[in-house]
Amino acid sequence: MLLNIEDYRRRTRAVLPRFVHDYIEGSADDGHCMRRNAGDLSGIELTPRVLRDTTRVDTSVEVFGRKWALPLGIAPTGLNGLVRPEGDRLLAAAAGEAGIPFSLSTASNMRLEDVRAAAPGGMQWMQLYVMHREMASQIVERARKDGYQALVLTVDVPVSGNRELDLRNGFRMPFRPTPRLAWDLVSHPRWSLRMAPRGAPDFANLTPSGSGAGSTSMQAALLARAMDQSLVWESLAWLRGMWKGPLLLKGVLHPDDARMALDHGIDGLIVSNHGGRQNDASPSAISALPRVANAVAGRIPVFMDGGIRRGGDIAKALALGAMAVFVGRPTLYGLAVGGQQGAAAVLKILADELVRNMTLLGATTVRDLPARRLAATLQAAEAVEAPDAMPLAR
Ligand SMILES: Cc1cc2nc3c(=O)[nH]c(=O)nc-3n(C[C@H](O)[C@H](O)[C@H](O)COP(=O)(O)O)c2cc1C
Incomplete structure (x- = not known):
């Protein structure tokens, strides 16, 4: 029975070849950071308030002038086409139906225009990796023309985290089957048959027009996450010149960096350690969240990702300032x-769980969730005081 996210996680192991499964599940080094994301979330307590009318629970939230049905979005993930053909489009459509945003990765396997066309009424954000500034400019320009609503600059990948599972599996781009990979494919015939008509997915947004896959060296560079390491705070003016809409930084954990972001006119922050895939010593996202939220003090919205597996985890993150x-x-x-x-x-599982949790907590809207009202216990956040109120969208 597929009752919860953990059930889906287990089933994933059976349906995907090992190298794809490991690419998704993998983390940096020894996985400490990834485990901290989950462990610290589990250590947070929210104390219910009772005898409140919870006949109607409203999970919606307004972000940058748009209404989301849930305080939830799909994070950018590269190589969705390795999970299912046209995975980018399928995820965008699922998000559109649920009334929540989908973030398209620079490392997507479908052209950003095609993803947008597949869910034109939906909310889509474009995630940016800067490998070459010229290429990044072209992606930003295309995303602007095509109506992407926010630009998310990922700042926690100056180099790739150490993903040893991918190395052991011989996983690289362009995809070249080794005997071991070939065996992996043969033992997952349904996945292989689904993939066969299109061949191995490639990165689809690496040429100016978005047609063709870009050079082999560019493909390999993106998989190796060979970023422009000279990108600094001052470089943000270059992005701002091209992108007038909401500009977010993804991968901020330190309150001083949150203040720097405010000084540089950033419109929103995503507190994230990349799902534990980059610096294995990073704090859990949930423990970093209240410090960042306090530093920002409601001036721009703060979002968070990393380890969310239950609707109750969403409530916890909102309690701590997301x-x-x-x-x-x-x-x-x-x-x-x-x-x-x-x-x-x-x-839907996450949405149903969130409604149940909010009802149990006596919270009828997301505005009832901030920590002080629920007497959250913040072991994970040490002595840092939880923010008082939800930050307001500008
Ligand atoms: C398979 C995979 C690919 C990812 N690719 C990207 C990416 O291309 N760009 C990016 O900013 N983050 C990427 N991330 C990080 C996610 O956006 C997000 O921060 C992380 O998955 C959140 O943790 P969770 O998986 O525990 O929900 C990726 C994560 C995974 C699992």
């Missing part, structure tokens, strides 16, 4: 198990 959260792996599990429907089912 306006909304994102999930990375959970919707990939759904995609792996059941395509668009599977991703939709995962979102």
Whole structure:
């Protein structure tokens, strides 16, 4: 029975070849940071308030002038096409149906225009990796023309984290099957048959027009996450010159960096350690969240991702100052198990759990969730005081 995200996670192991499964599940070094994300979330307590009218529970939230049905979005993940053909489009459609945003990765396997066309009424954010400034400019320009609503600059990948599972599996781009990989494919015939008509997915946004896959060296550079390491705070003016809409930084954990972001006119922050895939010594996202939220003091919205596996985790993050959260792996599990429907089912599980949790907490809107009202116990956040109120969107 697929009752919860953990059920989907387990099923994923059976339906995907090992190298794809390990790519999703993998973390940096020894996985300490990834485990901290989950462990610190589990250590947070929210004390219910009783005898409140919870006949109607409203999970919606307004972000940058748009209404989200849930305080939840899909985080950018590269290589969704390895999980299912056209995985980017399927996830975007699932998010659109659920009334929540989808973030498209620079490392997507479909052209950003095609993803947008597949869910034109939906909310889509474009995630940016800067490998070459010229290429990044072209992606930003295309995203602007095509109506992407926010630009998310990922700042926690100056180099790739050490993903030893991928190395052991011989996973690289362009995809070249080794005997071991070939055996992996043969033992997962359904996945292989689904992939066969299109061949191995490649990165689809690396040429100016978005047609063709870009050079082999560019493909390899993106998989190796060979970023422009000269990107600094001052470089943000270059991005701002091209992008007038909401500009967010993803991967901020330190309160001083949050203050720097304010000084540089950033519109929103995503507190994230990349799902434990980058610096294994990073704090859990949930423990970093209240410090960042306090530093920002409601001036811009703060989001969070990393380890969200239950609706109750969403409530915890909102209690500690997030306006909304994102999930990375959970919707990939759904995609792996059941395509668009599977991703939709995962979102529904999280939504139903959130409604139940809010009801149990006596919270009828997301504004009832901030910590002081619920007497949250913040072991994970040490002595840092939880923010008083939800930050307001500008
Ligand atoms: C398979 C995979 C690929 C990812 N690719 C990207 C990416 O291309 N860009 C990015 O900013 N973050 C990427 N991330 C990080 C996610 O956006 C997000 O921060 C993380 O998955 C959240 O943790 P969770 O998986 O525990 O929900 C990726 C994560 C996974 C699991």
